[in-house]
Amino acid sequence: MRKLIAGMKISADGKMEGPEGYADWVDAWSEDYGLSAQIDACVLGSGMYPGYEQYWTAIQNTPDAPLPMTGKLPTPAEVEWGRFAARTPHYVLSRTLDTANWPLTRFLRDAAELAALKQRRGKDIYLMGGARVTASLIDAGLVDELRLIVYPLIAGEGKALFASVRQRRGLELRKTETLDGGRLGLTYAIA
Numbered sequence: 001m002r003k004l005i006a007g008m009k010i011s012a013d014g015k016m017e018g019p020e021g022y023a024d025w026v027d028a029w030s031e032d033y034g035l036s037a038q039i040d041a042c043v044l045g046s047g048m049y050p051g052y053e054q055y056w057t058a059i060q061n062t063p064d065a066p067l068p069m070t071g072k073l074p075t076p077a078e079v080e081w082g083r084f085a086a087r088t089p090h091y092v093l094s095r096t097l098d099t100a101n102w103p104l105t106r107f108l109r110d111a112a113e114l115a116a117l118k119q120r121r122g123k124d125i126y127l128m129g130g131a132r133v134t135a136s137l138i139d140a141g142l143v144d145e146l147r148l149i150v151y152p153l154i155a156g157e158g159k160a161l162f163a164s165v166r167q168r169r170g171l172e173l174r175k176t177e178t179l180d181g182g183r184l185g186l187t188y189a190i191a
């Protein structure tokens with residue numbers, strides 16, 4: 001069976017967004033978890049997907065221009081992920097959305113459809129979130145692995161990654177990695 005692997009960039013106090021609704025401490029949204037060679041599908045929630053599609057479409061269309069959302073040039077790793085994302089199926093968990101600009105986007109209506117996707121042949125699946133979807137899929141027992149990049153700051157107010165997880169889950173530490181800028185890469189299996 002394929003694994004569902006959640007990857008998140010969080011503050012040391014477990015926030016994935018600050019009070020403004022985004023993680024202003026993250027410089028780039030490249031895939032920094034070492035997943036690209038291991039996955040062939042991505043899953044997102046309906047709240048995250050529209051902004052995700054807009055952000056990566058801008059990079060795909062004009063990789064050498066500043067991004068409209070940030071005013072910054074995309075990093076080489078973001079350009080690389082933009083190319084990967086363009087050729088990779090994306091699944092959006094939503095009961096209401098039914099259209100997307102990306103031709104490889106499909107919609108899953110519930111956790112059972114995601115469970116069926118995990119049973120199909122293929123590589124692992126990257127769960128990119130957001131927080132509510134990640135928490136609900138952890139509660140449903142569908143997330144197999146958690147990869148976190150922990151930034152060395154206390155965000156204070158903001159959206160906690162695990163705030164809406166209802167059931168206690170054990171984690172088995174599989175890998176730690178010291179990253180530049182004082183960040184930590186942590187890989188856990190979810191028990």
